[in-house]
Amino acid sequence: MNENSKTFELEALQKRDRAVFAQVLDQNSDRIYRLALKMLGNVQDAEDILQETFIKAFNNIDQFEGRSKVSTWLYRIAVNESLMLLRKRKGNTIQLDAPLETDEGDLIPRQIVDWCCLPEKELMNTETRDHIREAVKTLSDANRAAFILRDVEGLSTQETAEALDISESAVKVRLMRARMQLREELTAFFAEKMIKETL
Amino acid sequence: MTHEHDITCQNILENLNTYIDGELGDEICADIEAHIQTCLDCRIVVNTLKKTIELCKYADSESSLPVETRHRLFAKLNLEDYEKKD
Structure with missing residues (x-):
């Protein structure tokens, strides 16, 4: 337009x-x-x-x-x-502009498993989709909002910041936390599948 | 991650988001790509993180607005006359 x-x-x-x-x-x-x-x-x-x-x-x-x-x-x-x-x-308060937590532990990868090599039918089946939906629910509300807008809906960082009324740097931190948490969740999920397959 | 590239791996982590979003300059991108060619751990983290984002988009791709919900929305706003019938 x-x-x-x-x-x-x-x-x-x-x-x-x-x-x-x-x-x-x-x-x-x-x-x-x-x-x-x-x-x-x-x-x-x-x-x-x-x-x-x-x-x-x-x-x-x-x-x-x-x-x-x-x-x-x-x-x-x-x-x-x-x-x-x-x-x-x-029954509690969620503030999108709340100060960011200082603990950086959630930004460090804990599980290093290469699951990208799994066949597409395993990566994209119904069980995986259900697991992803549940994993997204486990994100904090503020991190989930940033993740949905930026990564699922495809808004730019600036648009996401405008929609959430927070700074672009706050969007980036929330996004990184959400992405890393989801990566850990999916890594645990696929690693278990890979172990089962080798048994 | 625990291997001999600790400092550079730390740099990778610091720039991971902006690298994945394609928002980094050419020079640092080239440095990161050179690093992940030789560092298996970082390569796995970068690839699984990209794949995670891709799968999350895919998992949501079929969540569209049900026709009945759309109809009730138009009705709630008194805009039924303008609702397009598919």
């Missing part, structure tokens, strides 16, 4: 043009649902967050200044809504 059409879209949204609202819904509902599903882990919560995100976005469209993409702004609302729900469930 070029600058002229972005300005047009923003003006139309602020005039509450229903056809443009519907277009924004069409273009973004898939990605917001995917994000919510990954953040919350079940379809009912994901649907609630999906609806709440668009209701909030359309009710507060005057606050959107168009400095970021509409999709980034929607991601930001969806992440905040997801974290609020998780906070309610867990």
Whole structure:
């Protein structure tokens, strides 16, 4: 979308043009649902967050200044809504801008097993996919949000920082922690499979 | 990792994210690639980390918005008239 059409879209949204609202819904509902599903882990919560995100976005469209993409702004609302729900469930406080932990132990690889050589059918079967979904759930909420936006949804580091309202360097640290934790989880999973195969 | 390339392995770890994301300069990229050619541990870490990201993307690739959920979303926002029927 070029600058002229972005300005047009923003003006139309602020005039509450229903056809443009519907277009924004069409273009973004898939990605917001995917994000919510990954953040919350079940379809009912994901649907609630999906609806709440668009209701909030359309009710507060005057606050959107168009400095970021509409999709980034929607991601930001969806992440905040997801974290609020998780906070309610867990009864504690999750802050995306909380100070980063200083322990670097989680950034050091512990298991060195070369599982990349496994056949594709083992790397991409249903059992592996289920294991990956469970592994993603074990990430801290803040690290999971950074990982989903950057690595699954494919946002740039800058867009991820905007969506999470944190600095780019904080995104990089959270992303590294998430990636390394998932690598350890998958290494343990595939190493066990490799051992079983040799028995 | 415990082998003779400790300092260089540490450098690899420090730059792992930016290397994987292709955000490093040519010179340091070349240094990293030369290192991982000779250091099996680092090569495994780099390759398994890349594969981890790839598999996580793949695991999520079939999570699309169900038609009924999409329909309820349009209805909730009173935009049924604009919902495209596939």
